Amino acid sequence: xxRFEHAVFQYPGEDFNIVDDLSFHVEKGEFVSIIGxxxxxxxxxxxxxxxxxxxKSGEILVNGTNISGQKNSCGYxxxxxxxxxxxxVEENLCLPMELRGDLTKEEMKERAxxxxxxxxxxxxxxxxxxxxSGGMRQRAAxxxxxxxxxxxxxxxxxxxALDYLTRISMREWLLQQWQRERKTVLFITHDVEEAIYxxxxxxxxxxxxxTQLTSIPVPIDYPRGRETLKLPAVLELKEQLIExxxxxxx
Amino acid sequence: xxxxxxxxxxxxxxxxLMLMLWQGLAMGMDAAYILPSPSQVLQRLWELRGxxxxxxxxxxxxxxxxxxxxxxVLGLALAILMDYNPVAEKALYPIVIASQTIPTxxxxxxxxxxxxxTVWSKVLVTVLMTFFPVTITVFDGFKxxxxxxxxxxxSFGASPYQIFRKLKLPAVLPYFFSAxxxxxxxxIIGAAIGEWLGAQSGxxxxxxxxxxxxxxxxxxxxxxxxSVAAMLLVGIVSAIERKxxxxxxxx
Numbered sequence: 001x002x003r004f005e006h007a008v009f010q011y012p013g014e015d016f017n018i019v020d021d022l023s024f025h026v027e028k029g030e031f032v033s034i035i036g037x038x039x040x041x042x043x044x045x046x047x048x049x050x051x052x053x054x055x056k057s058g059e060i061l062v063n064g065t066n067i068s069g070q071k072n073s074c075g076y077x078x079x080x081x082x083x084x085x086x087x088x089v090e091e092n093l094c095l096p097m098e099l100r101g102d103l104t105k106e107e108m109k110e111r112a113x114x115x116x117x118x119x120x121x122x123x124x125x126x127x128x129x130x131x132x133s134g135g136m137r138q139r140a141a142x143x144x145x146x147x148x149x150x151x152x153x154x155x156x157x158x159x160x161a162l163d164y165l166t167r168i169s170m171r172e173w174l175l176q177q178w179q180r181e182r183k184t185v186l187f188i189t190h191d192v193e194e195a196i197y198x199x200x201x202x203x204x205x206x207x208x209x210x211t212q213l214t215s216i217p218v219p220i221d222y223p224r225g226r227e228t229l230k231l232p233a234v235l236e237l238k239e240q241l242i243e244x245x246x247x248x249x250x
Numbered sequence: 251x252x253x254x255x256x257x258x259x260x261x262x263x264x265x266x267l268m269l270m271l272w273q274g275l276a277m278g279m280d281a282a283y284i285l286p287s288p289s290q291v292l293q294r295l296w297e298l299r300g301x302x303x304x305x306x307x308x309x310x311x312x313x314x315x316x317x318x319x320x321x322x323v324l325g326l327a328l329a330i331l332m333d334y335n336p337v338a339e340k341a342l343y344p345i346v347i348a349s350q351t352i353p354t355x356x357x358x359x360x361x362x363x364x365x366x367x368t369v370w371s372k373v374l375v376t377v378l379m380t381f382f383p384v385t386i387t388v389f390d391g392f393k394x395x396x397x398x399x400x401x402x403x404x405s406f407g408a409s410p411y412q413i414f415r416k417l418k419l420p421a422v423l424p425y426f427f428s429a430x431x432x433x434x435x436x437x438i439i440g441a442a443i444g445e446w447l448g449a450q451s452g453x454x455x456x457x458x459x460x461x462x463x464x465x466x467x468x469x470x471x472x473x474x475x476x477s478v479a480a481m482l483l484v485g486i487v488s489a490i491e492r493k494x495x496x497x498x499x500x501x
Contacts, residue, residue: 075405076402076405084420095416148406
């Protein structure tokens with residue numbers, strides 16, 4: 001689904017490559033998290049995939065085609081919901097479809113209403129984003145990301161601004177969404193527990209610059225619940241990852 | 251409504267006290283050609299209501315209307331151009347700033363030489379005073395559009411025009427209304443100055459004519475009318491703003 005081939009990237013004004021000869025891949029339908037210490041370049045990887053940044057050399061393939069110059073190869077969900085305050089919730093959801101311009105107004109409304117139902121925001125479409133709670137806003141933002149129609153979703157710490165309890169229920173909610181939508185998800189977080197709970201595989205950015213992402217499988221099946229986090233295998237993996245990341249920070 | 255009244259109460263009391271002080275001073279001096287009392291100004295306004303409201307106010311409002319429209323179009327065009335093209339920004343921004351160091355009032359007689367006593371000499375003064383806040387405020391509005399939102403639009407495959415139309419334009423609306431509320435009083439001042447320096451009608455012209463007749467209250471009456479007009483227009487714009495930019499506090 002997603003493949004980095006010897007990707008090299010350097011920020012202008014810096015004298016080293018922050019991403020250097022990086023290769024990794026994500027299979028179709030996988031839920032993969034990238035974790036690493038802050039400032040290691042996790043977000044740079046996302047910005048390369050959604051083409052806010054351009055590679056110096058190497059290539060990025062989505063579905064086997066080079067993304068360079070292509071539109072809508074991925075659906076991006078940022079840390080903040082970034083719902084436009086002058087649009088209603090439904091109008092916000094219509095935005096990616098409006099930009100593509102291939103649907104009529106009625107079709108867009110229909111799909112937005114359906115997406116709202118799916119994310120548990122039925123009948124909230126006419127409200128203003130400011131009338132929703134933080135968790136509801138993130139669900140609306142997720143629905144908007146789904147409506148880009150992209151098979152590959154990039155979620156950049158989407159729950160980090162939420163309070164702890166909301167975050168826990170949003171994780172469970174996200175897994176349900178992923179299982180229903182059958183999309184490929186690449187998820188950035190610095191929360192080890194969150195990464196383990198959600199993903200089938202964790203990619204660890206161990207070094208800066210990023211030359212490789214160490215792939216660590218999470219040895220538990222879906223569906224998962226809160227009690228999953230108490231399994232010995234999970235606790236061990238969590239310790240192992242924290243140890244790995246701490247070593248790099250020190 | 252009650253709460254608004256209560257919030258304005260201190261200001262209302264202060265204005266009332268100042269008016270009383272003025273009235274007292276003016277009555278003490280008893281020289282209406284130098285310092286007319288507020289009651290004399292109101293009385294004169296009432297006496298002159300015919301020519302002021304039917305001839306001079308429409309004449310000034312015509313200048314304000316034309317000048318304000320040109321300023322808004324020009325200001326928006328400059329702001330959009332500077333936002334769209336960095337070279338245009340580098341070229342125009344210093345000129346726009348420098349234009350404000352020109353003493354428009356001192357130049358205005360020159361405009362009378364160019365355009366005579368037509369409406370255009372006044373319009374030019376008005377535009378020179380008004381286009382600046384529109385340009386700078388709207389341009390600042392464009393600059394303050396959140397980068398994350400632009401990036402989100404880009405990741406959705408938006409073209410530069412779509413980013414302008416669906417993100418920048420709505421996001422700049424609060425700034426546009428602020429600009430408008432600054433521009434309205436300025437355009438009225440500009441029109442009055444233009445008329446003061448050379449005109450055959452208008453409230454500024456009328457005020458000057460009264461001065462030559464040593465009619466102190468007659469000087470104040472049209473000025474009072476100008477202030478009321480400015481407050482009314484700003485009030486209307488504020489009301490429209492509340493309807494259109496209901497999301498202002500959420501940006």
